[in-house]
Amino acid sequence: MTTDLLTDPIGEINKYNFRTETTPVFRARKGLDANIVSQISEMKNEPEWMRDFRLRSLRIFESKPMPHWGGNIGIDFQDIYYYLKPTDGQSRTWDDVPQEIKDTFDKLGIPEAERKMLAGVKAQFESEVVYGSLKDELASKGVIFLDTDSAVRDHPDLVREYFSTIIPPEDNKFAALNSAVWSGGSFIYIPKGVKIEFPLQAYFRINAENMGQFERTLIIVDEGAEVHYVEGCTAPMYSSESLHSAVVEIVVKRGGRCRYTTIQNWANNIYNLVTKRAVAFRDATMEWVDGNLGSRLTMKYPAVYLREPGARGEILSIAFAGAGQHQDAGAKLVHCAPHTTGRIVSKSLSKNGGRSSYRGLVRVEKGAEHSKCNVVCDALILDPRSRSDTYPYIEICEQNVSVGHEASVSKIGEEQLFYLMSRGLTEPEASTMIVNGFIEPLVKELPMEYAVEMNRLIQLQMEGSVG
Amino acid sequence: MATDLLTITDLHVSVDDKPILRGVNLRMQRGETHALMGPNGSGKSTLGLALMGHPKYVVTQGAIELNGVDLLAMEADARARAGIFMAFQRPVAIPGVKMADFLRHATTNVRFPDRKEGEQLIPMKDFRKELRAKMDHLRMDVEFARRYVNDGFSGGEMKRAEILQMAMLQPKFAILDETDSGLDADAVRLASESIAEIGRNNMGLLIITHHDKLLEHNPPDFTHVMLGGRIVETGGVELAAELYSQGYDRIRRTYPEAEAENRAMLDHDEPQLSAVERE
Numbered sequence: 001m002t003t004d005l006l007t008d009p010i011g012e013i014n015k016y017n018f019r020t021e022t023t024p025v026f027r028a029r030k031g032l033d034a035n036i037v038s039q040i041s042e043m044k045n046e047p048e049w050m051r052d053f054r055l056r057s058l059r060i061f062e063s064k065p066m067p068h069w070g071g072n073i074g075i076d077f078q079d080i081y082y083y084l085k086p087t088d089g090q091s092r093t094w095d096d097v098p099q100e101i102k103d104t105f106d107k108l109g110i111p112e113a114e115r116k117m118l119a120g121v122k123a124q125f126e127s128e129v130v131y132g133s134l135k136d137e138l139a140s141k142g143v144i145f146l147d148t149d150s151a152v153r154d155h156p157d158l159v160r161e162y163f164s165t166i167i168p169p170e171d172n173k174f175a176a177l178n179s180a181v182w183s184g185g186s187f188i189y190i191p192k193g194v195k196i197e198f199p200l201q202a203y204f205r206i207n208a209e210n211m212g213q214f215e216r217t218l219i220i221v222d223e224g225a226e227v228h229y230v231e232g233c234t235a236p237m238y239s240s241e242s243l244h245s246a247v248v249e250i251v252v253k254r255g256g257r258c259r260y261t262t263i264q265n266w267a268n269n270i271y272n273l274v275t276k277r278a279v280a281f282r283d284a285t286m287e288w289v290d291g292n293l294g295s296r297l298t299m300k301y302p303a304v305y306l307r308e309p310g311a312r313g314e315i316l317s318i319a320f321a322g323a324g325q326h327q328d329a330g331a332k333l334v335h336c337a338p339h340t341t342g343r344i345v346s347k348s349l350s351k352n353g354g355r356s357s358y359r360g361l362v363r364v365e366k367g368a369e370h371s372k373c374n375v376v377c378d379a380l381i382l383d384p385r386s387r388s389d390t391y392p393y394i395e396i397c398e399q400n401v402s403v404g405h406e407a408s409v410s411k412i413g414e415e416q417l418f419y420l421m422s423r424g425l426t427e428p429e430a431s432t433m434i435v436n437g438f439i440e441p442l443v444k445e446l447p448m449e450y451a452v453e454m455n456r457l458i459q460l461q462m463e464g465s466v467g
Numbered sequence: 468m469a470t471d472l473l474t475i476t477d478l479h480v481s482v483d484d485k486p487i488l489r490g491v492n493l494r495m496q497r498g499e500t501h502a503l504m505g506p507n508g509s510g511k512s513t514l515g516l517a518l519m520g521h522p523k524y525v526v527t528q529g530a531i532e533l534n535g536v537d538l539l540a541m542e543a544d545a546r547a548r549a550g551i552f553m554a555f556q557r558p559v560a561i562p563g564v565k566m567a568d569f570l571r572h573a574t575t576n577v578r579f580p581d582r583k584e585g586e587q588l589i590p591m592k593d594f595r596k597e598l599r600a601k602m603d604h605l606r607m608d609v610e611f612a613r614r615y616v617n618d619g620f621s622g623g624e625m626k627r628a629e630i631l632q633m634a635m636l637q638p639k640f641a642i643l644d645e646t647d648s649g650l651d652a653d654a655v656r657l658a659s660e661s662i663a664e665i666g667r668n669n670m671g672l673l674i675i676t677h678h679d680k681l682l683e684h685n686p687p688d689f690t691h692v693m694l695g696g697r698i699v700e701t702g703g704v705e706l707a708a709e710l711y712s713q714g715y716d717r718i719r720r721t722y723p724e725a726e727a728e729n730r731a732m733l734d735h736d737e738p739q740l741s742a743v744e745r746e
Contacts, residue, residue, distance in 0.1 A: 414522065415559045420569070422519050423632060424547035424576035429584060433572070437563025437615065 018107065019236040020100045020207055024126070028083040030210070034058060037180050040083045044149055044183070047156065057169035057179030064173040070359070071297040071326045075271055080212040080243055082181045084126040090147065091131050101125050104205060119198040120145045124215060125205050127183040138196060144189040145200055148216050151187030158189060162220055166249035166277050174273040178214045178247040185215030185246065190225040190256075199228040199261070199447060204244075206235035206270070212243040219249070221256040221284075230450065233264040234294075241269045241296060250278035252286050254308075259287040263450055265457055266294035268324060276302040277332075283310035289445055290317040292329050293457050301359060303332035306340035306371075313342045316442050318454070320461050321354030321386070330359035330391075335371040335401070346377040347439050350386035351461070357389040362396075362403060369400040379409045380438050382431070432462045471497035471534055471550070471639045473671060478529035480510075480517045487513045489696040489728070490529070495671045497639050500685050502707045503675045505693030506715050508733045511675045512556065514693070515642040518673075519553040520546050533639070547573075548580035550639030554629035554646045560618040566628065567612035570598060570635055577636045601634045605661055622649040630661050640671040647681045659684035679711045692718055695728030 026043060028036050037058050041051040066073060091097045097105070105123050106112075120134035122145070129147035138145070144155065151159050169179035186202045206213045221227055235242060244266065252258045258278065266272055272295040278286040288302035304313030315331035327350075333342040348356035358377040379388035390407050412434055420430035436443075436455055443451045473495045480488035488510050495501055503511050517524040518531060520543035531538040538546055561569065575588045588594075598612060605627055617625055626646050633641050643662065647655045655678065663684045666672050674681060682704075690706040691698045694715075699722045700706070710718070719726045 413559065416561055418521050418543055419555070419559050420561065420573075421543040422547055422553060423569070423573035423636065424544055424580075425572060426544050426576075426584060427542070429572065429576075430544075433564055433569065434561060437561050440563030440615075 018104075020104045022086060022098070022100050022125075022207065024084050024086050024208075025088050026083075026085040027081060030081055031078040032058075032080070032082055032181070036082055040181060040183065043083070043085065044152075046152060049160070050152060053164065053169075054180050054182075057176050058181075060169045061173060061176035061180055064176060067173060067299075070299045070328045073271060073273070073297065075241065075243055079240075080210055081208065082212050082214070083183060084208055084211055085128050086125045086207075087128065087130050090129055090150070092133065094131065097123075097131050101130055104207065105131070105203065118201050119196050120200040122147060122186050122202040123205070124184045124202065124213075126208060126211055126213065129184050129186075134200075138194075141194050142189075142191040143194060143196065144187065146187045148185040148187045148218060149183065151218070155187070155189070158220070159187065159218065162218060162249065162251055164249070166251065166279055167247050167275050172275060174245045175247055175275045178216060178245050178275070181212070182214045182216035182247065184213075185217040185248075186219070186229070186231075187217070188219040188227065188229060190221045190227045192222045193224045194222075195226040196228070199230045201230045201232070204231060204233040206242055206244065206266075210240055210242060212245065214244075215246045217246065217248040219251070219258060219260070221250070221252045221258045223253045224255040225253075226257040228259045228261065228447075230261045230263075230447070233262070233266060235267045235270055241271060242267075244270055244272045244274070244295075246274045246276075248274070248276040250276075250286065252278060252280045252284040254282045254284060256281075257285045259289065260302075261289040261291075261446065261450065263291040263454060263457070264294065264298075266298075268294060268296060268322070270295045272298040272300065274298075274300045276300065277305070278303065278313070279305045279307050280311040280313055282308035283312075284308075285312045285314075287314040288316065288331070289442070290315070290329070291442075291446075291454055291457075292317065292319040292327050293461060295325065295327070297326045297328065299328045301330045301332050301361075303334070304342065305334045306336055306342065306368075308337045309339040311337065311340045313340075314345075315343075316345045316445055317347070318439050318442050319346075319348040319356045320458065321348070321350045321356040322461055323352040323354060325354045327354070327356040328359055329357070330361075332361045333363070333373055334361075335364040335368040335373065338367065338369045338371065340368060340371045342371075342373040344373075344375040344377070345442065346375075347442055348377070348379045348388060349382060349435060349438070349458075350379070350388050351382040353385040353387075355387040355389075357391060358407075359391040359393075361393040362405075363394075364396045364398050364401050364403065366397045369398050371398070372402045374404040375406070377407045378438070379407075380435065381409065381411050382435070428462065432459055435462060471671070473551075473640050474530070474532050475514075475518070476530045476532075478514070478517065478531065479527045480513055481525050481527050482513070482523055486527070487696050487732070488517065491693075491696070491698055493691065493698065495640060495673065497671045498668050499688045500667060500672045500674065502682055502687035502690045503673055503693060504677075504690060504707065504710050506719075506729065509693040509729055510696040511693050512644055513696075515553050515644050515673070515675060518546075518642055519543055519551060544576070547636070547638075548577055551642075552633055552636055552638035552640070553642040554626075554633055554644060556644040556646075556648065558617045558625055558629060560620075561616040562618045564616050565613055566616055567595075567598065569616050570612075570632065573632070574635050577638075598635065601631060604664075605631055605634070606657065607631065623651075623654045626650060626654070626658055627661075630658060630665065634661075634665045638670060640673070641666055642673045642675070643681075644675045645677070646674075647676055647678045652680075655680045656684075679708070682707050682711075694718060694722055695725035695732070697725055699725050
């Protein structure tokens with residue numbers, strides 16, 4: 001086994017940028033067609049309905065044009081490996097995980113985090129989940145935390161009831177792609193009234209070059225139940241592009257509560273095109289906390305559909321676009337019922353020629369009177385070469401509602417820099433402090449460990465690209 | 468022990484290519500209190516900001532030295548670490564940055580001028596203890612340390628926060644730019660007493676003020692009058708008293724040339740000049 005620490009062309013050396021020599025047990029040939037899709041399904045021993053679903057999704061993918069908005073998606077779909085199986089089966093203990101993969105996750109601090117603060121962990125390497133655990137007391141309460149493949153096998157009725165009902169393959173080209181070739185991801189079921197104090201975490205690692213990762217996550221929070229799910233994503237830097245295209249579907253039933261936190265730090269040549277959507281029923285709360293660092297292009301707009309009165313949706317996001325990066329991120333809130341409330345807070349930073357865009361939709365449907373929604377999006381531009389755009393869409397079909405929208409774009413102020421420097425801080429220290437202050441309202445929503453990690457990542461971005 | 472010495476020689480400063488200071492000379496020893504007075508637009512704040520190293524205030528001629536070391540070659544952060552401090556008239560807000568975090572970082576850098584970025588800060592426990600003691604002294608609520616720097620502060624809170632920073636950073640020389648303006652009588656007295664306690668005898672103080680209260684608690688060893696970008700007259704405490712009670716009429720009459728320049732700057736450039744002074 002060898003592990004190389006790499007320096008990437010932009011000079012941003014970081015601890016995530018290493019690749020591991022592994023020998024996959026199976027790798028589908030490059031490219032995408034019905035044979036590949038059938039092969040994936042066969043490898044997984046899937047029921048017929050799932051194979052048919054995949055093949056139907058492939059046809060939908062092929063029939064849909066590339067989106068003409070957002071960013072430039074320069075992907076050659078035939079130059080990607082769609083399925084790479086790193087190991088035979090999933091391990092229950094870290095000791096059973098193959099050494100080289102274990103080393104990878106060790107470096108990323110996953111087992112350590114699990115010991116300290118997590119109720120359960122999944123670790124996905126390439127296409128498959130290689131490690132999974134859940135605290136016994138949660139399992140005995142009926143909590144299910146599996147990779148989605150296992151869930152299809154072990155809980156077919158539960159999966160089938162919800163799978164692709166929130167995000168059907170017809171939704172968009174990349175949802176269709178994921179539906180055709182999906183592999184791994186988390187399946188979570190929290191039974192009625194069960195509240196999980198510590199987060200469940202999944203960690204997604206792309207290791208191989210030209211690898212596409214298409215995890216599929218489905219979370220069902222039953223009535224009065226609560227869960228906080230956290231996902232982290234990284235990949236090393238290669239000279240050619242890779243693709244990450246996930247689908248995440250969440251159902252939060254009456255009085256339930258779900259918080260989904262993402263900290264992604266993809267290498268700068270990953271196309272990250274993700275569809276995330278939740279539906280919240282009566283008095284339920286759904287919160288997305290989304291940190292987008294890294295990637296060549298991210299297009300991601302976590303959505304909450306507020307389906308019944310009292311439902312509440314929050315989407316908090318931070319995006320950092322450095323050199324050669326475009327973060328097209330935002331949020332979507334749809335008020336379908338009266339007395340629903342929503343909040344969107346978006347903070348974006350651009351530096352070294354990076355481009356960040358906020359793209360958001362707030363829709364209040366007919367009949368959703370007394371709905372309230374507030375949108376705040378702030379952009380901070382760190383140098384004159386960088387760019388920030390805001391695309392807010394607001395559609396209101398009802399009279400008696402309250403929708404607020406505030407947007408601000410600012411540059412790091414000369415006066416702020418001077419003030420901090422006049423107190424002895426160097427210019428880089430001062431800039432970092434201003435940036436950390438800018439994102440603080442969101443970082444304080446993160447669990448302590450993730451807040452520290454987020455600040456560290458921002459620091460790396462600030463240091464690594466002084467230009 | 469030799470006393471620290473700050474010397475300003477023939478200082479000319481421009482902002483956006485417009486000359487504001489036209490040859491300022493000043494010599495201050497640590498332990499002395501200097502009052503800097505003068506009508507609006509005469510260049511008082513400009514002198515302070517040029518001393519602190521604001522990038523918009525371009526020195527076109529002259530020298531500033533601390534114990535013979537050239538300050539003009541240093542950025543603002545190096546000057547702070549060399550022992551220069553300025554309490555600003557209207558300090559900017561840094562949203563999201565807590566006072567305590569900011570002050571711990573600043574205090575560490577100033578006390579350990581050779582600290583490299585990323586190296587340890589002074590221990591949290593010691594820092595907290597010291598900060599709390601100093602805040603008590605300034606009658607500031609502990610909650611204040613958790614607020615964001617100058618964000619939503621009242622005028623009085625802002626000025627007290629500046630004095631707190633001076634107390635923590637313990638500079639050799641401090642410029643106080645109208646630290647008493649916009650405060651009610653009680654707040655002015657509190658600010659004046661605090662400055663006297665923290666700074667007097669211990670630092671070189673350059674006090675820019677229109678009020679007498681501040682000087683009552685901090686009687687100046689020297690009073691300088693600025694007009695038209697120059698120090699036109701220097702005296703003792705009695706000069707400050709005269710200017711406070713009788714205004715600048717005598718000064719304007721005595722120095723018609725400087726008065727003409729002061730007027731010209733105000734007349735022709737009112738909006739910009741006042742913007743400069745506001746900073």
